[in-house]
Amino acid sequence: MNKLEAIRVDKLVKYYKSRKKVVKAVDDISFSVLKGERFGFLGPNGAGKTTTIRAILGLLRGVEGEIAILGKKINPNKDTAYRNHIGYIPGELGLDPELNAIEICKYLSKLYDISFDLDEILKIAKRLKLDVSRPIQVLSKGNKQKVGILTAFMGDFELLILDEPTAGLDPLIQAEFFDILKEKQEKTNCTIFICSHILSEVENNCHRVAIIRNGKIVEISDISELKQKGLKSFQLEFASNDGLIEFSKYLQSECPNASIKSQSYTNIEILIPPDKKRLLLNIISEKKWAGEFIKDFNINNSSLEEIFMKYYDVDNTQKLEERSE
Numbered sequence: 001m002n003k004l005e006a007i008r009v010d011k012l013v014k015y016y017k018s019r020k021k022v023v024k025a026v027d028d029i030s031f032s033v034l035k036g037e038r039f040g041f042l043g044p045n046g047a048g049k050t051t052t053i054r055a056i057l058g059l060l061r062g063v064e065g066e067i068a069i070l071g072k073k074i075n076p077n078k079d080t081a082y083r084n085h086i087g088y089i090p091g092e093l094g095l096d097p098e099l100n101a102i103e104i105c106k107y108l109s110k111l112y113d114i115s116f117d118l119d120e121i122l123k124i125a126k127r128l129k130l131d132v133s134r135p136i137q138v139l140s141k142g143n144k145q146k147v148g149i150l151t152a153f154m155g156d157f158e159l160l161i162l163d164e165p166t167a168g169l170d171p172l173i174q175a176e177f178f179d180i181l182k183e184k185q186e187k188t189n190c191t192i193f194i195c196s197h198i199l200s201e202v203e204n205n206c207h208r209v210a211i212i213r214n215g216k217i218v219e220i221s222d223i224s225e226l227k228q229k230g231l232k233s234f235q236l237e238f239a240s241n242d243g244l245i246e247f248s249k250y251l252q253s254e255c256p257n258a259s260i261k262s263q264s265y266t267n268i269e270i271l272i273p274p275d276k277k278r279l280l281l282n283i284i285s286e287k288k289w290a291g292e293f294i295k296d297f298n299i300n301n302s303s304l305e306e307i308f309m310k311y312y313d314v315d316n317t318q319k320l321e322e323r324s325e
């Protein structure tokens with residue numbers, strides 16, 4: 001058992017069985033999250049994210065595989081006490097609709113025997129622009145979500161598991177939420193596991209990411225490494241449209257794995273695999289296009305969004321909801 005790991009998942013499998021069909025929601029996945037990390041867990045709808053989280057939290061039965069939390073092996077089908085060390089924002093909040101945010105915090109504090117600093121919670125509520133005096137039932141979706149966020153910030157949890165924590169929040173509050181989260185982590189050195197659909201959110205706020213698709217982990221990487229593995233984007237400016245057309249034809253014959261992202265009269269943006277970068281540089285530097293050199297060019301790593309899109313593309317895979325055994 002590795003003491004540096006906050007979460008270790010080994011060969012996790014979960015089937016949902018009904019009379020009509022059996023769905024393999026999580027298919028033999030393994031990963032670990034180091035203590036103090038902010039770890040992003042990404043994947044398209046129905047990929048298996050919530051199932052994985054619920055298995056880690058011991059909220060599902062019939063889970064196969066091994067799970068260790070904060071250095072201790074747990075039986076997810078039996079143990080429950082370890083959950084008190086985990087702050088959790090569920091994807092869907094099941095809170096008493098007649099209580100307001102502070103009443104909810106007080107209730108959970110008694111239920112789980114966690115002490116909390118009311119002043120700190122009120123400060124966070126103010127930063128999130130949440131009116132703590134209003135009962136849950138009259139709150140909008142985004143404001144309900146803020147109540148869930150408050151409950152995760154109540155105790156000094158060693159581990160925070162956040163299932164789409166910013167769902168329904170406007171962009172300013174999303175940014176404020178991540179500021180609060182990072183401040184909390186600086187103070188307590190907690191580990192943060194964030195499940196999200198928002199790629200830029202993970203790109204800007206996580207150290208590492210796992211991508212799950214069709215119940216299988218298809219990528220685990222440092223955010224910076226993933227960017228290196230991604231496509232290179234070349235933006236070229238030609239002196240004339242003739243030059244651009246001549247160049248495009250030559251490119252298609254010499255570098256068929258290049259794809260044109262956008263094109264105007266004299267400008268073009270091309271995406272190429274990293275190992276073709278030298279080839280493209282040679283094409284750019286050695287040739288004159290319609291008698292003119294290329295006027296200007298820029299090379300960038302493609303954004304994480306472009307890298308992830310290939311994992312989100314489900315056209316050539318079986319439909320997710322039909323995944324069954």
Ligand SMILES: Nc1ncnc2c1ncn2[C@@H]1O[C@H](COP(=O)(O)OP(=O)(O)OP(=O)(O)O)[C@@H](O)[C@H]1O
Pocket residue numbers: 016017023024025043044045046047048049050051052091320321323
């Ligand atoms: N209680 C259940 N009974 C039967 N099938 C289920 C149940 N919960 C989830 N599933 C199925 O398991 C698969 C994984 O679902 P899961 O909710 O884990 O995905 P997700 O990645 O969290 O999706 P989303 O991003 O849409 O929340 C899906 O095919 C889903 O239909």
